[in-house]
Amino acid sequence: MKFEVPSLPYEKTALAPYISEKTLELHYEKHHKGYMKKLKDAIADTDDANKPLEDIVLQAEGDLFNNAAQVWNHSFYWRSMKPNGGGSPTDELKAAIERDFGDVKHFHDQFAAAAKGEFGSGWAWLIMQRDGHLAVISSSDAENPLRSGHTPLLTLDVWEHAYYVDYYNERGDYVQAFLEHLVNWDFAMENFLASR
Template structure:
């Protein structure tokens, strides 16, 4: 079975002005390149019929890096929604309640998320996670690392690789994270809760 990248759930320009069409297209093309590497590596192996998330959980080394990046990117794209289509704002209901219980309120959550993004060195990912006991946490992972290999449930991903923001924000990661809040699909994030 050849793994395929799902189409973006919106046009490449739909996230503007927060993420440009050029950034989205470039980033999505990198995701396709990662998946091409995965397909080449698993051909003729016991992983040839496996789902991408299963490959991430079983792989090591270069195969893990490519598979995890492809999975993380797919999760990231599904976490976003054009502002004109209802993206951004604040979470509601059970997600809002969980954020308030864990962080005090939404503003404190955003401030903590932004602070961790800013002090994360190099490339990686920033996640909102749900622990086994239902509480929430924020975690940064380096490079291609993913919570998919652990016990926590990922709810939201923010890509901290430069290709996710450099064309639009240069080295100003904080401006990218500030813009990120305008395109988060809080309904999808809430639907991922257990």
């Protein structure tokens, strides 16, 4: 595997005022790169050093899983957002959202409920299940839907380190800002089309 986290797909100022430069600086430079450092240290001189990251996420347990999955999850999270995001999906993804949630508003409601309802640290996800239907789930700590055979389309980090600097304890305001102003439907569409 490649031993560096991917570059952020935008400048650290690009998601303000919804996510500040300070949050992205800490979150990307300290947390994301911190998980990568621990992962690199753990797999150095082992067979895992030559495996793709996704294989480690699928196979590892304990701290090795936690650090590998947190590297994967954060890379996926950065791409789940973009400056001037939000709005609605288009084309086939819009049709699938309407089929499985009723409309975009109901998707927002379910996603917000999952993101706010996750007790403690974790993630909220839009996934495609094995049967092709879309669903919203949350996961605890580093847990990743790939382990259950789902295809992730979008994710939101709901660890406190993702929002506390900007929103203090108001996780709901952060979730609303993500849905209304940041969510990257183009990325979700890419994942949706690739999974079929």
